[in-house]
Amino acid sequence: MKNLLLFLKKLVEVTGRKIYLNFFLSLLISALEGIGIYLLVPMLAVIGVFDMQMDNVFPINYIMRGIERIPFDVNISFILILYFLLITGQALLQRYQSIANTGIQQNFIKKLRLDLYKSLNGAKWEFFIGKRKSDFNYILTTEIARVGSGTHSVIQLSSLIFFTFIQVMLAFLLSPLLTVIVLVSGTALAVYMKKFLKSSKALGRETTDLMNEYFGGITDQFNGIKDMKSNMLEESYLHWFRGKSNAIESNVMKLVRLSSTSTLAYRIAAALLIVLFVYVSLNMMHIANEKVVLIILIFSRLWPKFTSIQTNLEQIIAMLPAVENVLNVQKESEKHQEFKLSIQKNWNKSQAYVAAIECKNISYRYDTRQQIMALSNIDICIRNNETTAIVGKSGAGKTTLVDMIMGLLKPEQGQVRINNQPLNDDNLLAFRSSISYVSQDPYLFHTTIRENLLMVQPEASEAEIWEALSFAAAAEFVKKLPLGLDTIIGDRGMKLSGGQRQRIILARAILRKPSILVLDEATSALDSENEKKIQESIDLLKGKMTIIIIAHRLSTIRNADNVIVLEDGKVIQEGAYHRLSQTQGALRTMLNTQELALNQTLA
Numbered sequence: 001m002k003n004l005l006l007f008l009k010k011l012v013e014v015t016g017r018k019i020y021l022n023f024f025l026s027l028l029i030s031a032l033e034g035i036g037i038y039l040l041v042p043m044l045a046v047i048g049v050f051d052m053q054m055d056n057v058f059p060i061n062y063i064m065r066g067i068e069r070i071p072f073d074v075n076i077s078f079i080l081i082l083y084f085l086l087i088t089g090q091a092l093l094q095r096y097q098s099i100a101n102t103g104i105q106q107n108f109i110k111k112l113r114l115d116l117y118k119s120l121n122g123a124k125w126e127f128f129i130g131k132r133k134s135d136f137n138y139i140l141t142t143e144i145a146r147v148g149s150g151t152h153s154v155i156q157l158s159s160l161i162f163f164t165f166i167q168v169m170l171a172f173l174l175s176p177l178l179t180v181i182v183l184v185s186g187t188a189l190a191v192y193m194k195k196f197l198k199s200s201k202a203l204g205r206e207t208t209d210l211m212n213e214y215f216g217g218i219t220d221q222f223n224g225i226k227d228m229k230s231n232m233l234e235e236s237y238l239h240w241f242r243g244k245s246n247a248i249e250s251n252v253m254k255l256v257r258l259s260s261t262s263t264l265a266y267r268i269a270a271a272l273l274i275v276l277f278v279y280v281s282l283n284m285m286h287i288a289n290e291k292v293v294l295i296i297l298i299f300s301r302l303w304p305k306f307t308s309i310q311t312n313l314e315q316i317i318a319m320l321p322a323v324e325n326v327l328n329v330q331k332e333s334e335k336h337q338e339f340k341l342s343i344q345k346n347w348n349k350s351q352a353y354v355a356a357i358e359c360k361n362i363s364y365r366y367d368t369r370q371q372i373m374a375l376s377n378i379d380i381c382i383r384n385n386e387t388t389a390i391v392g393k394s395g396a397g398k399t400t401l402v403d404m405i406m407g408l409l410k411p412e413q414g415q416v417r418i419n420n421q422p423l424n425d426d427n428l429l430a431f432r433s434s435i436s437y438v439s440q441d442p443y444l445f446h447t448t449i450r451e452n453l454l455m456v457q458p459e460a461s462e463a464e465i466w467e468a469l470s471f472a473a474a475a476e477f478v479k480k481l482p483l484g485l486d487t488i489i490g491d492r493g494m495k496l497s498g499g500q501r502q503r504i505i506l507a508r509a510i511l512r513k514p515s516i517l518v519l520d521e522a523t524s525a526l527d528s529e530n531e532k533k534i535q536e537s538i539d540l541l542k543g544k545m546t547i548i549i550i551a552h553r554l555s556t557i558r559n560a561d562n563v564i565v566l567e568d569g570k571v572i573q574e575g576a577y578h579r580l581s582q583t584q585g586a587l588r589t590m591l592n593t594q595e596l597a598l599n600q601t602l603a
């Protein structure tokens with residue numbers, strides 16, 4: 001109920017005047033339809049189907065008195081023309097309304113989608129850690145679409161309610177007692193049908209869970225398609241897929257069965273009621289034939305609308321879990337916004353100059369309910385235009401430390417300081433604008449090499465692009481591609497080798513002309529020839545920008561001004577490479593192990 005109210009509030013907020021205009025149109029269309037039905041009576045009377053005894057029935061008495069003043073041959077044509085104009089007018093209004101309704105629905109969904117995307121887009125990295133990315137795809141596509149069709153049902157429902165209200169009023173003018181009987185029967189039926197709404201809600205929740213699992217599963221499968229092929233997992237994937245498809249089919253069938261059963265119940269009740277109604281009116285209450293005809297006309301049109309009200313209610317209730325899902329994700333991501341909007345618009349570029357980055361007694365846990373520390377009491381300083389290497393075993397905390405330095409993670413204890421100021425909302429954007437980061441798991445888009453590069457620096461010239469490619473030892477292989485820079489590199493750069501991908505990513509990082517370059521295992525996929533080339537390029541940058549390198553291959557950090565050795569989230573050694581490599585300690589041990597491994601491979 002709370003979610004329904006939130007949803008309605010948002011709908012009214014977003015659509016504003018348009019929704020009220022829509023309500024007014026619904027009222028007008030319903031009134032026109034009611035008058036159309038009332039006009040049938042004089043039409044039938046003029047034709048002589050029955051004698052009119054409606055002198056005391058408002059508004060027919062007025063309509064009849066007006067008609068009586070017109071000579072007979074004008075009478076029937078006049079009524080027919082009026083009837084035609086009324087129905088045509090109503091049809092035109094209905095056409096306008098159905099286009100306006102779609103406009104309202106689409107506008108609302110667009111706003112919902114945009115708001116959700118914006119808040120996800122602006123959420124902190126920490127918000128995404130541990131979350132399944134396909135859940136966001138699912139919410140932004142399927143769940144939003146479900147909310148869209150639910151919005152349609154809400155608009156329909158409002159029209160239906162207006163229609164019902166007007167028609168009930170018209171029937172009430174003709175026979176208050178019969179109308180009350182029908183309304184009481186209708187209410188009794190609605191109470192009985194409540195259980196259908198409950199089942200709709202449960203089935204709606206089942207749809208959300210099922211579709212979420214389906215979406216997440218197929219995303220994982222297609223991301224890992226190579227693993228599937230090479231490990232012959234086709235059959236087990238197919239088994240999973242078949243299971244989910246069966247469950248989706250059964251969920252849809254249950255929903256359809258439910259709504260068709262409730263429609264059936266309404267139809268049977270309607271037939272029963274009309275039979276009883278005619279019997280009671282004619283034999284027990286002795287109501288005039290023409291009145292009975294009119295009331296039957298009204299109720300036979302009204303009853304299908306009761307069915308539609310029930311169907312729409314079921315659809316709205318079944319879509320509520322989708323609304324809940326969308327609103328929850330939006331609320332959660334809004335709580336984790338990285339910057340306030342004002343800051344995002346007004347950050348000061350002049351703060352982008354970074355002289356020194358310090359970590360003061362930093363500690364961090366990914367899961368605050370657990371004792372395991374990813375970083376403990378880190379005290380380090382990264383000096384301007386120096387090359388700092390961060391080394392350590394897998395899981396030592398290297399990436400976590402770099403994420404902390406870049407302000408992607410916030411320390412649980414301690415402080416990151418930039419130019420002697422705490423890293424906070426005021427300077428974070430300026431600081432980030434000075435960084436280029438090449439991650440362990442870099443991302444390339446399914447487009448051309450040129451577009452992938454220009455994404456970070458749209459105004460870069462052709463010469464600057466080639467300069468960046470040469471720096472990353474990528475110019476040669478790009479030139480050899482038949483379409484050169486305009487080659488489409490496939491999903492995540494799939495048409496390139498791992499090493500080629502890394503070189504394009506490195507070129508992209510350089511093209512941004514950063515003052516801080518962060519390389520997280522950036523050359524791990526390269527052969528020694530290309531690694532040497534890139535190493536030489538990086539060496540040329542030495543002293544011109546601040547470089548932070550995470551590397552497992554220690555040969556790549558030989559020229560580092562400062563080496564930080566991490567173990568279990570703690571700094572166990574720190575100093576210039578030349579000093580640490582020649583004294584006993586963690587780095588020397590790591591070097592010995594790597595040299596031994598290399599010698600064994602060569603032997």
Ligand SMILES: Nc1ncnc2c1ncn2[C@@H]1O[C@H](COP(=O)(O)OP(=O)(O)OP(=O)(O)O)[C@@H](O)[C@H]1O
Pocket residue numbers: 129130366367374392393394395396397398399400401
């Ligand atoms: N998203 C996460 N959620 C929970 N724990 C995490 C997460 N990411 C990393 N960790 C944990 O934090 C610790 C440090 O991980 P981190 O990725 O910083 O290590 P690393 O030195 O960069 O490792 P590698 O060289 O293998 O990349 C590890 O114990 C890891 O299991």
